[in-house]
Amino acid sequence: MAFDGTTVAAVTKELTEQLSGGRIAKIAQPETDELLFTIKTPQGQKRLYISASASLPLIYLTNVNKPSxxxxxxxxxLLRKHIGNGRITRITQPGLERIIQIQIEHLDDLGDLCQKTLVVEIMGKHSNIIFCDADGRIIDSIKHISAQMSSVREVLPGRPYFIPDTMGKKNPLTVDADTFIFTLKEKPCPLGKAIYTSFTGISPVIAEDICFLAGMDSGITPKEYEDDLLFHLYRQFSYYIEDVKAGNFHPVIYTDGETPKEFSALLLSHFDTFTKQEYDSISEVLHIYYATKNTLTRIRQKSADLRHVVQTALERARKKYDLQKKQLKDTENREKYKVYGELINTYGYNLAPGTKELTALNYYTGKEITIPLDPVKTPQENSQKYFARYNKQKRTFEALSKLLTETGDDIHYLESISNALDIARSEADLAQIKEELIESGYVRRKYTKKKVKLKNKPMHYISSDGYHIYVGKNNLQNDELTFSFANGGDWWFHAKGAPGSHVIVKTNGDELPDRTFEEAGRLAAYYSKSRGSDKVEIDYVEKKHVKKPNGARPGFVVYYTNYSLMIDSDISNIKAVQD
Known part of the structure; x- marks a missing residue:
């Protein structure tokens, strides 16, 4: 979700409610493009975080302090000199621009009351924090933009401040129906794109939602719609804008399982298939959304080397598996050669020298068959040739059958590690997976041969009926969870035929309710390669029936009697516990 004009409007409203009249107690600059204000208000001390980072520009209230x-x-x-101990008088947003203007009054060196404005521009790579005087002239900015860097606007001390209008977009807060329809019809692009490229502060997600609520296909060009349908679209657009004007915001995060999908200042109807979590504060939404996103991105980056190792090994194993299957298929006719040899021994005693084939009754099937012969060989030599071919293919079949099973086990094992990397949420998770790869011989241990002892807890949930459910994050943890932590009477769950986590429900000697079985099944489905499927088959059995064969790899178990259930992988309503 872009940090669009709607989100900025929600932030502006929240800052106005929380900071108006507050005094700036501290000003810090933790990073080259970040500011952190500590503001004393009648409601208590507040912190305002502002980032003009090109990759992640943000502004929101936070409780987190950062070292300076x-x-x-x-x-x-400069800011400390001018507005230290200054009072925030007004916070505004021009139109629906991605700009917040914070007006501050302070006393100058002579004791006279002065006005300054801190302009926060949240515009992607063009984001900036600009400090202006009462006349709108730039005093300084966190980023200096010279004429060589931009032909549109210089951001330098002494230059006048103005909002650049590079896109020619119209103000959605004031547009009327005729202008709305005419503007869209001028656009040759799809309807959704026409909306967000024509009006300031409207993101692609919001444009898509407006089309969805109007029941119109966002992929069709506006010219293909009649004016009455476009007027209907304008009415839906107006309802949306009226909510923005009135400040009727509903900060929300949509998640796909545990992964944040989108955030918004208003509800998104076309995201109803995702799990919705509403909040009272847009600042809380921004903090949670980006903190979670950053964590997932960081873990994804840190796991890149391990993923490469696993993916390379998987590709090799799959190629080997395909080759072995092809070679095994070539041995399917081995029994035929054995029969040929036997029939030549039985019927070939009266063959004339130089005979090229033998037609004889196959006493196994009762039908006549024709056997090719080498005319330069005797019947006995032909028979020995076929027996030798049979024995060779028999040995090949036996060897390949064993190798095929081993290669299949390798593939299944590597897929289970790939799944563990997908669900890893911390560096400790990655360290345990790396240790497993070292023990399995896929990664070489550096500097020492001593085994690294890692402390890492499984995921912990509580069912709606109050039973504790534990989910292994990787194969080493799966083994520990199943064979060290679980009792014989606890229930064990796993996705059938798919790499995934072991799930243990602690029963405390009770008979589990059906709802707890279903929730444990959902967790087993979600933390498997079948995650996202509407129906996943789950095997479940009392833990005492789960065995580990001697010499088996981590995470591999066998069981011979089990129950099964079909379940989805939606875990949004299952309570997670932070141990």
Whole structure:
């Protein structure tokens, strides 16, 4: 979700409610493109975080403090000089632009009351924090933009501040129906794109939602619609804008399982298939969404080397498996050669020298068959040739059958590690997976041969009926969970025929309710390669019936009697416990 004009409007409303009248107690610049204000208000102390990062520009209220450098940067010192102990008088958003203007009054060196404005532009790679005087002239900015860097606007001390209009977009807060319809019809692109490229502050997700609520296909060009349908679209657009004007915001995060999918300041109807979590504060939404996203991104980056190792090994194993299957198929006719040899011994005693074939009754089937012969060989030599071919293919079949099973086990094992990497949520998870790869011989241990002892807890949930459910994060943890942690009477769950986590439900000697069985099944489905499927088959059995064969790889178990259930992989309503 883009940090669009709607989100900025929600942030502006929240900042106005929380910070108006507050005094700036501290100003810090933790990073080159970040500011952190500590503001004293009648409701208590607040912290305002502002980032002009090109990759992740943000502005929201936070409880998190960040360490500052020993020597404050020049921009930070300038702000401290001018607006330290200043009072926030007004916070506004021009139109539906991605801009927040914070007006501050303070006393100058002579004791006179002065006005300053801190302009926060949340515009992707063009984001900036600009400090202006009462006349709208730039005093300084966190990023200097010269004429060589931008032909649209210079952002330098002494230059006048203005909002650049590079896209020619119209203000959605004031547009009327005729202008709305005319503007869209001028666009040759699909309807959804026409909306967000024509009006300021509207993101692609919001444009898609407006089309969805109007019951119109966002992929069709506006010219293909009649004016009455476009007027109907305008009415839906107006309802949306009225909510923005009135400040009727509903901060929300949509998740796909545990992965945040989108956030929004208003509800998104076309995202109803995802799990919805509403919040009272847009700042809380931004903090949770980006913190979770950053964690997942960081873990994804840190696991790249391990993923490469696993993927390379998987590709080799799959190629080997396909080759072995092809070679095994070539041995399917081995029994035929054995029969040929036997029939030549039985009927070939009266063959004339130089005979090229033998037609004889196959006493196994009762039908006549024709056997090719080498005319330069005797019947006995032909028979020995076929027996030799049979024995060779028999040995090949036996060897390949064993190798095929081993290669299949390798593939299944590597897929289970791939699944463990998919569900890893911390560096400790990755360290345990790396240790498993070292023990399995896929990664070489560096510097020492001593086994690394890692402390890492399984995932912990509580069912709706109050039973504790534990989910292994990787194969080593699956073994520990199943064979060290679980009791014989606890229930064990696993996705059938798919790599995945072992799931243990602690029964405490009770008979489990059906709802707990279903929730444990959902967890087993979600933490498997079948995650996202509407129906996943789950095997479940009392733990005492789960065995580990001697010499088996981590995570591999056998069981011979089990129950099964079909379940989806939606775990949004299962309570997670942070141990």
């Amino acid at each position: 450098p020993m020597n404050a940067p020049n921009f930070c010192m």
